[in-house]
Amino acid sequence: xxxxxxxxxxxxxxxLPQQAARxxxxxxxxxxxxxxxxxxxxxxxxxxxxxTLMGKYGEEGDRLIFKVLARGEKLKKAVEHNRVExxxxxxxxxxxxxxxxxxxxxxxxxxxxxxxxxxxxxxxRADRPQKGRYREFYQCDVDMxxxxxxxxxxxxxxxxxxxxxxxxxxxxSIKINNRKILQGIAEVIGEPDKLIxxxxxxxxxxxxxxxxxxxxxATKGIGKEAIAKLGVLFENVxxxxxxxxxxxxxxxxxxxEELKTVIASSEKLGVSIxxxxxxxARGLNYYTGAIFEVTHPDFPSSICGGGRYDDLTGIFGxxxxxxxxxxxxxxxxxxxxxxKNLFPEQVGLSAQVMFVNFGENEAAQCQLWAKxxxxxxxxxxxxxxxxxxxxxxxxANDKSIPYVLLVGDREIEAQQPTVKNMLTGDxxxxxxxxxxxxxx
RNA sequence: GUGGUUGUAGCUCAGUUGGUUAGAGCAUCGGUUUGUGGUACCGAGGGUCGUCGGUUCGAGACCGAUCUUCCACCCCA
Numbered sequence: 001x002x003x004x005x006x007x008x009x010x011x012x013x014x015x016l017p018q019q020a021a022r023x024x025x026x027x028x029x030x031x032x033x034x035x036x037x038x039x040x041x042x043x044x045x046x047x048x049x050x051x052t053l054m055g056k057y058g059e060e061g062d063r064l065i066f067k068v069l070a071r072g073e074k075l076k077k078a079v080e081h082n083r084v085e086x087x088x089x090x091x092x093x094x095x096x097x098x099x100x101x102x103x104x105x106x107x108x109x110x111x112x113x114x115x116x117x118x119x120x121x122x123x124x125r126a127d128r129p130q131k132g133r134y135r136e137f138y139q140c141d142v143d144m145x146x147x148x149x150x151x152x153x154x155x156x157x158x159x160x161x162x163x164x165x166x167x168x169x170x171x172x173s174i175k176i177n178n179r180k181i182l183q184g185i186a187e188v189i190g191e192p193d194k195l196i197x198x199x200x201x202x203x204x205x206x207x208x209x210x211x212x213x214x215x216x217x218a219t220k221g222i223g224k225e226a227i228a229k230l231g232v233l234f235e236n237v238x239x240x241x242x243x244x245x246x247x248x249x250x251x252x253x254x255x256x257e258e259l260k261t262v263i264a265s266s267e268k269l270g271v272s273i274x275x276x277x278x279x280x281a282r283g284l285n286y287y288t289g290a291i292f293e294v295t296h297p298d299f300p301s302s303i304c305g306g307g308r309y310d311d312l313t314g315i316f317g318x319x320x321x322x323x324x325x326x327x328x329x330x331x332x333x334x335x336x337x338x339x340k341n342l343f344p345e346q347v348g349l350s351a352q353v354m355f356v357n358f359g360e361n362e363a364a365q366c367q368l369w370a371k372x373x374x375x376x377x378x379x380x381x382x383x384x385x386x387x388x389x390x391x392x393x394x395x396a397n398d399k400s401i402p403y404v405l406l407v408g409d410r411e412i413e414a415q416q417p418t419v420k421n422m423l424t425g426d427x428x429x430x431x432x433x434x435x436x437x438x439x440x
Numbered sequence: 441g442u443g444g445u446u447g448u449a450g451c452u453c454a455g456u457u458g459g460u461u462a463g464a465g466c467a468u469c470g471g472u473u474u475g476u477g478g479u480a481c482c483g484a485g486g487g488u489c490g491u492c493g494g495u496u497c498g499a500g501a502c503c504g505a506u507c508u509u510c511c512a513c514c515c516c517a
Binding site for chain 2: 007010058060061063064095123125127128129130131132133134137138139140200282284293301302303304305327328329330331332333356358388389390391392393394395396397398404406408410418420422425427
């Protein structure tokens with residue numbers, strides 16, 4: 001720990017066997033749900049070209065992208081001209097959505113649309129680490145691209161409900177809003193260009209209160225009259241009142257209609273955890289329609305989020321292809337499950353059987369028997385060294401291996417091992433056949 | 441990016457107003473038990489006190505810088 005270089009970089013961690021097994025449990029659960037909806041897996045590189053990522057996430061996002069340093073002569077020149085940062089040609093991916101858009105455009109002729117994919121990979125953000133906030137973390141993305149249908153949004157709410165039900169977290173809620181509504185609000189108060197500023201400020205309403213939100217809006221250059229018009233929303237933000245508010249805005253009304261459809265259709269399919277949240281804004285620039293955020297009452301930040309992006313592929317040269325998707329935050333879900341003690345007892349499979357090693361000849365017999373057991377699908381290990389019995393027993397005990405097989409002269413002569421049940425301590429002499437029957 | 445916070449054996453922590461060879465519990469390894477684990481008893485190894493520099497006769501304790509941890513903001517999974 002004290003030695004130089006003996007730790008992982010800020011905001012990253014190692015995973016011990018139990019932690020890794022529990023993470024796999026989360027990945028497997030999520031993947032299982034994605035599979036049942038007919039999504040196909042893809043992968044993309046850890047690095048993208050810097051220009052692929054820059055400018056897609058908004059000011060804040062751009063700042064948090066990890067850039068890869070130029071090397072050799074290029075670096076030398078960049079240092080001379082004081083342009084090190086701009087000389088970066090590659091960067092670690094910041095999310096999975098933008099690389100996916102690039103992927104779709106690049107492989108458009110090899111894909112059939114609408115295209116449904118999932119992607120479970122790490123992403124990197126140069127954020128200040130905190131609880132539930134890491135610099136390297138896994139996102140589990142599902143997206144469908146090439147379809148405008150609201151059926152897709154509805155399917156996403158079903159997927160979210162399925163995943164969290166399976167993980168034992170049915171008390172989550174899916175906060176839903178629609179960027180079109182936010183755009184409508186901006187239009188109605190006469191500040192259509194300030195959409196982002198307005199939504200970001202509105203987002204803080206329940207945290208910092210009305211006065212501070214108004215102050216923030218003012219500093220963003222929004223006029224007093226416009227702020228005054230917003231007043232109604234500060235007091236009553238039910239779906240009906242917002243609908244009335246944006247009645248004069250075509251796009252706003254469209255948003256209201258979409259939102260109502262998604263919530264109503266989801267409910268018909270048994271997904272009753274959706275709720276309209278007019279203050280949900282989301283800072284990522286590329287969202288244009290529905291936006292989602294999943295929260296849990298016992299966790300401070302969102303554990304899943306996403307939305308519809310009408311023109312993300314347009315930036316890469318493919319017009320009129322709309323996509324929608326959400327991303328599950330595996331690391332936050334891990335923290336939450338750990339906190340609530342919700343991991344199943346037996347996650348991660350240890351061997352069912354271990355052969356104690358008595359020496360070269362005995363081990364040779366063990367290898368033969370181990371081969372038979374493995375062929376029968378029984379997880380088997382042979383202790384590699386002829387260490388002291390006590391040490392080998394302790395190893396089996398530490399790994400909670402339920403059966404230990406003793407193979408010495410007596411057993412080789414009898415042609416069957418002594419089987420010790422580690423739970424009860426009972427021992428018996430069993431043939432391979434009997435053992436396989438007992439374990440299957 | 442802003443403000444604050446933490447850092448002593450693998451882990452959780454003691455360490456009195458700066459003073460000789462830095463401690464405990466757990467874990468690890470060994471022994472009591474050379475074909476038997478989880479209990480018990482005995483013993484051992486392991487730390488240049490995050491790092492670099494400074495003050496001092498003397499620093500784990502004081503000062504500075506840096507890295508790391510955690511927290512609030514920002515933003516987000």
